[in-house]
Amino acid sequence: MFTMMSDIDRMFGAMDLLRNKMDRIFDDFDRSYDYEPGLIFRSGSPRTNLYEDGDRFEIRAEVPGIAKDDLNVNIQGNYLEISGSRTSDTPDGYKVHRTERGADTFSRSFTLPDDVNAEKVEAKLKDGILYLTIPKSEATKPKQITIG
């Protein structure tokens, strides 16, 4: 009786391993197709992340190969627009084998969830990522309420 139990257990153990291996195979498959080449600018819309950190918003945008002068950030009320153009950096006189990166104008706009203080926005461009720090307006900052 007991030898049969350990046999059955071993069989299920092997099936578990097989199932895990199969899961991992599909993990791999999904992994490499997550990001398509050239998606950054071909669609004219850089990928962005939006974080909310208490009294400010933090926005990050993927903008590789853009110089500071080619990038515009505009805020009106709580409507934010990031736009720019990437000049082609094709070297002269070279034969072109492949171009995936795209050299185009791009633009992305958001309506931020809360009202913001447009005067105090800070922007930094580093390693091809745009960092925006947008403080919220006084009225919308989180406040501690004291219980009387």
Place this chain on the structure above:
Amino acid sequence: MSERKDIANVEEKNIKKTRDLRSAVPAVDIYENEDEIVLYADMPGVVKEDVSVHIDNGTLSLSGVRRIEKTGVAKWEEFGDVEYVRNFSVPQTIEAPRVEAELRDGVLKLHLPKSEAAKPKRIEINAA
């Protein structure tokens, strides 16, 4: 019976850790002239220390790891920690020791010089 389960769990945990980083394919532009092949790859957010470029036996492999710093609560995230990986076949006539790489503004620029023997040569025709 419980022993075997433990071993299976530990193995799974270890393997999952190394596979945490998603991989992405960087967009590239490739140009060529007589003297060199030039390759630009978009890798936003990657710094010099996290890039590796290898040429081995006719294969060029690029790898760049990007980790972004997150702050606060994410309302939406369209890009995250990622490893940019891409491999290419390059002609054997590329001189590996003279390859130059530059990373600026999230764009990796590679210059692959061709060896002298591979450059096109003009053949003079002598009048008979």
